[in-house]
Amino acid sequence: MKNTFPSFAGLDLLTSAVLVLDAQGGVLFANAAAESLLDSSMKALAQQRLTDLFLNGEELLEVFHQAVAHQFADKRQDLTLERAGRESLHVHSIVTALDNPEMPVLIEFRENVQQLKLDREERMLDQSKANKELIRNLAHEIKNPLGGIRGAAQLLELELPERHLKELREYTQVIIKEADRLQTLVDRLLAPHRFPHIVGDVNIHEVCERVRSLIVAEFPQGLTIQRDYDLSIPEFRGDKEQLIQSVLNIAHNAAQALAERIRQGDARLTFKTRVVRQITLAKVRYRLALDLHIIDNGPGIPPEIRNRIFYPLVSGRDGGSGLGLTLAQTFVEQHLGVIECESRPGCTDFRILIPLP
Secondary structure: OHHHOHHHHHHHHOOOEEEEEOOOOEEEEEOHHHHHHHOOOHHHHOOOEHHHHOOOOHHHHHHHHHHHOOOOOEEEEEEEEEEOOEEEEEEEEEEEEOOOOOOOEEEEEEEHHHHHHHHHHHHHHHHHHHHHHHHHHHHHHHHHHHHHHHHHHHHHHHOOOHHHHHHHHHHHHHHHHHHHHHHHHHHHHHHHHHOOOOOEEEOHHHHHHHHHHHHHHHOOOOEEEEEEOOOOOOOEEEOHHHHHHHHHHHHHHHHHHOHHHHHHOOEEEEEEEEEEEEEEEOOEEEEEEEEEEEEEOOOOOOHHHHHHOOOOOOOOOOOOOOOHHHHHHHHHHOOOOEEEEEEEOOEEEEEEEEEOO
16 A cells, blocks of 8 residues: 555654545555554555544544645644543644645644653663663672682681680671672672673563463462463564563562462463564664563552662662662663563553564
């Protein structure tokens, strides 16, 4: 259908959704962003009119008729467009009158949240880079004195008088064990930078199934894991073990947050995979991307740390190291992707986006 209007081919490069309509309001052309926004293919959209797309399209239809009558060159307005069984769309619409009786109207939709999302993503990337550089430098600074402290404690233990060895050895062992604990923490901080990026063909559903088996083994009762897969998603080049670790860290955090619901027997964890088209990740535009959601029905992330969950050493759980999400983010970024999170009581949704070939 798109080949019928080669002059519109450049519209597929736009990040905003574009529809070209005939004089009766039928869809003649929809760019890739419009297909993504409306969650429908061009083939399906070509069988619909403007009034079929939205439950409350009267205001938009009125502007369409004004454009057909050439009462303006273009008109802009903010709209909330309702759809049956789907979330409403909050958009800024631009209706343009064209000098062509066969295709008299072009409508452009820009999601109002899009720019805010891009700005937030850019800030997160910059903050993530700064945090990782800080943590890496700090870890190296801690590592050297730790070895000296542990060695000194061992030497001190060897010099303890025999008659007081049992009582005093308790103190030297505290020093040694705490030094070992800090050494383990430092090793985890440095882990993403220490191991090579091993690239191979990755099937994301094999990754999800591996994580699912690990979660089921640890939480065999009270937790239901649902799978909602798009099996048409192609394989892509990546580090399978890193991706397993990323998904596992998120899913394991979710399972731990579901502790109360697991006791009640109604805990739910969902793995959902989709493909998104024409998406910008880390300031780069991609034609296709993996869209993986890890969703739980837990209490949600505490508001006071919601904007800081990917920062190192930030944890919403007593005893948590605060490194799981930091490592997940690092591994996903090494695949040129991003992690997003939306959370409210009853639904926390971690979204992993990674470019596809």
